[in-house]
Amino acid sequence: xxxxxxxxxxxxxxxxxxxxxxxxxxxxxxxxxxxxxxxxxxxxxxxxxxxxxxxxxxxxxxxxxxxxxxxxxxxxxxxxxxxxxxxxxxxxxxxxxxxxxxxxxxxxxxxxxxxxxxxxxxxxxxxxxxxxxxxxxxxxxxxxxxxxxxxxxxxxxxxxxxxxxxxxxxxxxxxxxxxxxxxxxxxxxxxxxxxxxxxxxxxxxxxxxxxxxxxxxxxxxxxxxxxxxxxxxxxxxxxxxxxxxxxxxxxxxxxxxxxxxxxxxxxxxxxxxxxxxxxxxxxxxxxxxxxxxxxxxxxxxxxxxxxxxxxxxxxxxxxxxxxxxxxxxxxxxxxxxxxxxxxxxxxxxxxxxxxxxxxxxxxxxxxxxxxxxxxxxxxxxxxxxxxxxxxxxxxxxxxxxxxxxxxxxxxxxxx
Amino acid sequence: xxxxxxxxxxxxxxxxxxxxxxxxxxxxxxxxxxxxxxxxxxxxxxxxxxxxxxxxxxxxxxxxxxxxxxxxxxxxxxxxxxxxxxxxxxxxxxxxxxxxxxxxxxxxxxxxxxxxxxxxxxxxxxxxxxxxxxxxxxxxxxxxxxxxxxxxxxxxxxxxxxxxxxxxxxxxxxxxxxxxxxxxxxxxxxxxxxxxxxxxxxxxxxxxxxxxxxxxxxxxxxxxxxxxxxxxxxxxxxxxxxxxxxxxxxxxxxxxxxxxxxxxxxxxxxxxxxxxxxxxxxxxxxxxxxxxxxxxxxxxxxxxxxxxxxxxxxxxxx
Numbered sequence: 001x002x003x004x005x006x007x008x009x010x011x012x013x014x015x016x017x018x019x020x021x022x023x024x025x026x027x028x029x030x031x032x033x034x035x036x037x038x039x040x041x042x043x044x045x046x047x048x049x050x051x052x053x054x055x056x057x058x059x060x061x062x063x064x065x066x067x068x069x070x071x072x073x074x075x076x077x078x079x080x081x082x083x084x085x086x087x088x089x090x091x092x093x094x095x096x097x098x099x100x101x102x103x104x105x106x107x108x109x110x111x112x113x114x115x116x117x118x119x120x121x122x123x124x125x126x127x128x129x130x131x132x133x134x135x136x137x138x139x140x141x142x143x144x145x146x147x148x149x150x151x152x153x154x155x156x157x158x159x160x161x162x163x164x165x166x167x168x169x170x171x172x173x174x175x176x177x178x179x180x181x182x183x184x185x186x187x188x189x190x191x192x193x194x195x196x197x198x199x200x201x202x203x204x205x206x207x208x209x210x211x212x213x214x215x216x217x218x219x220x221x222x223x224x225x226x227x228x229x230x231x232x233x234x235x236x237x238x239x240x241x242x243x244x245x246x247x248x249x250x251x252x253x254x255x256x257x258x259x260x261x262x263x264x265x266x267x268x269x270x271x272x273x274x275x276x277x278x279x280x281x282x283x284x285x286x287x288x289x290x291x292x293x294x295x296x297x298x299x300x301x302x303x304x305x306x307x308x309x310x311x312x313x314x315x316x317x318x319x320x321x322x323x324x325x326x327x328x329x330x331x332x333x334x335x336x337x338x339x340x341x342x343x344x345x346x347x348x349x350x351x352x353x354x355x356x357x358x359x360x361x362x363x364x365x366x367x368x369x370x371x372x373x374x375x376x377x378x379x380x381x382x383x384x385x386x387x388x389x390x391x392x393x394x395x396x397x398x399x400x401x402x403x404x405x406x407x408x409x410x411x412x413x414x415x
Numbered sequence: 416x417x418x419x420x421x422x423x424x425x426x427x428x429x430x431x432x433x434x435x436x437x438x439x440x441x442x443x444x445x446x447x448x449x450x451x452x453x454x455x456x457x458x459x460x461x462x463x464x465x466x467x468x469x470x471x472x473x474x475x476x477x478x479x480x481x482x483x484x485x486x487x488x489x490x491x492x493x494x495x496x497x498x499x500x501x502x503x504x505x506x507x508x509x510x511x512x513x514x515x516x517x518x519x520x521x522x523x524x525x526x527x528x529x530x531x532x533x534x535x536x537x538x539x540x541x542x543x544x545x546x547x548x549x550x551x552x553x554x555x556x557x558x559x560x561x562x563x564x565x566x567x568x569x570x571x572x573x574x575x576x577x578x579x580x581x582x583x584x585x586x587x588x589x590x591x592x593x594x595x596x597x598x599x600x601x602x603x604x605x606x607x608x609x610x611x612x613x614x615x616x617x618x619x620x621x622x623x624x625x626x627x628x629x630x631x632x633x634x635x636x637x638x639x640x641x642x643x644x645x646x647x648x649x650x651x652x653x654x655x656x657x658x659x660x661x662x663x664x665x666x667x668x669x670x671x672x673x674x675x676x677x678x679x680x681x682x683x684x685x686x687x688x689x690x691x692x693x694x695x696x697x698x699x700x701x702x703x704x705x706x707x708x709x710x711x712x713x714x715x716x717x718x719x720x721x722x723x724x725x726x727x728x729x730x731x732x733x
Contacts, residue, residue, distance in 0.1 A: 220429075
């Protein structure tokens with residue numbers, strides 16, 4: 001009796017699949033990030049990159065699974081975890097299976113918990129969380145789950161790559177660490193202290209401080225401390241106005257050494273630093289823009305610039321996210337069964353058009369990829385930011401950064 | 416010791432910049448009795464206009480033209496906005512300026528977008544004037560000091576030594592009498608409002624390249640300006656100057672030295688508790704001066720209000 005039911009179910013299911021295959025369908029992706037408020041420019045720019053990547057890499061090339069196309073739908077979360085959960089529910093109610101988000105680890109933490117809970121309770125409407133930018137290491141460690149995939153390198157992997165470059169420079173003997181006073185700034189400081197100590201114990205941390213986030217009017221007094229500490233290099237995780245203010249003050253007030261940063265490019269910042277930041281600001285990023293990773297990437301970038309003349313591809317991982325999702329859906333043979341898609345993503349190896357290989361580590365769903373440390377300059381820049389003539393040029397590459405990095409993730413997979 | 420001198424100069428720059436903002440605000444406040452919440456927005460407009468003008472005509476033309484445009488805008492706001500709202504009392508005036516501040520921020524975002532603007536220090540001033548023990552003092556900072564002092568002296572001269580100044584001062588205290596003597600008091604108000612906002616514009620023009628030109632720049636400075644005029648005493652130019660410098664130096668020194676609260680508490684005879692982790696006052700013991708630097712002016716304001724409600728140089732109003 002039971003087997004007959006099963007047979008019926010399977011044949012009914014195959015009928016449905018067979019019927020749907022002949023009609024091209026839309027696979028919706030919910031983009032839950034700030035589209036209004038102070039971080040709106042970052043969010044809007046990200047949405048443009050996602051929509052462009054979906055059209056250019058998937059839809060215009062015939063889609064996936066016999067012509068199904070991707071559609072990226074924007075949901076405004078105003079950078080608030082609470083609002084994000086509401087938008088998540090709206091997206092799920094609309095039958096969306098794929099959630100992308102990246103701005104703020106606070107939001108990512110809320111989403112990953114909510115999605116885990118939802119998927120356990122509603123096996124019929126499970127969703128996947130493709131995190132393209134939230135870098136809190138906890139997301140792929142203690143808080144990891146089967147539904148979460150991170151396409152950006154986490155804060156520890158980035159610091160590991162940055163400190164590799166720092167310790168290779170014999171001239172750097174004293175380092176000043178400064179950041180915003182919240183969880184991310186503290187994570188950067190902890191990682192920097194730990195890794196510098198492990199890699200070269202003759203490097204002295206001559207300053208380690210946090211300043212109030214978004215409230216400092218003039219960074220000059222901080223810059224004075226950096227200069228008088230005799231530091232040879234500065235490390236900061238600052239972003240937005242805090243990054244620009246700090247960077248400008250440090251350079252204007254006589255600091256001569258390099259400044260190692262996470263987020264000192266794009267969204268007007270590269271243009272605003274201009275000549276002042278030349279050869280001074282170092283930036284960690286994934287994907288190579290200058291020199292461009294491949295002919296395919298060059299064409300993609302040019303096509304993007306044609307559609308969004310004011311925009312920049314400053315998050316090449318967005319293209320990796322779309323590319324890997326499309327590949328996984330093809331491999332799984334379905335877009336509806338997210339367990340199959342997630343299983344295809346786990347352990348996937350993928351050639352990025354931005355250069356290098358990508359590997360989705362199955363233990364914790366952390367994408368392993370090449371990391372590049374570049375310098376802010378206007379020489380040899382094929383693709384600038386903010387149409388300013390200035391951009392980031394690679395100086396050193398760490399292949400498959402963090403390949404063997406430890407993880408505390410104990411992933412429970414669905415039956 | 417060298418660092419003290421450097422910090423004195425840095426604090427002077429911060430203070431004088433604050434003075435340019437608060438001078439206009441304090442004149443407007445004492446005259447119309449209304450806090451112009453949009454004052455810092457005119458500062459932001461100054462920076463954006465100057466950036467736009469500097470793209471085509473260079474920094475110096477921006478310095479010349481942008482404050483003029485801001486001043487005319489300010490005068491227009493007084494003539495066609497505030498004057499109409501005035502008859503309904505202070506609260507509608509307050510709400511009007513508050514709304515204006517929000518409106519200006521939205522407009523700026525609409526026209527220039529949400530990103531940082533590439534607005535730079537002019538080439539002619541882009542060098543280090545001199546250095547004290549490795550700390551370079553940019554020539555632009557010296558320029559900022561001179562331009563703010565020039566404005567202070569100019570204002571002081573006009574207000575105390577000229578006929579125009581006499582009429583303005585009289586109009587502040589006895590508008591009816593001045594009007595009866597045949598002077599056009601509404602025109603004077605409009606003029607003072609225009610000059611006040613133009614001063615904010617100048618501050619924006621010269622602060623934009625150093626502090627960054629972005630839609631949040633008005634918000635960042637908004638409240639500290641009010642603190643300055645309350646500490647200095649409403650309507651007093653000297654008060655605005657002294658309070659600005661005081662705030663500039665307090666915040667600069669608090670940020671420049673990592674003074675821990677624990678040291679101060681130890682110094683006045685309290686012993687550090689054995690186990691800080693469970694201590695009720697843990698945050699109090701571990702706080703350092705850079706963390707609270709930006710709230711020190713507010714503490715000062717509260718103290719001033721308690722012990723000298725009219726401010727350092729203010730006259731008590733009946």
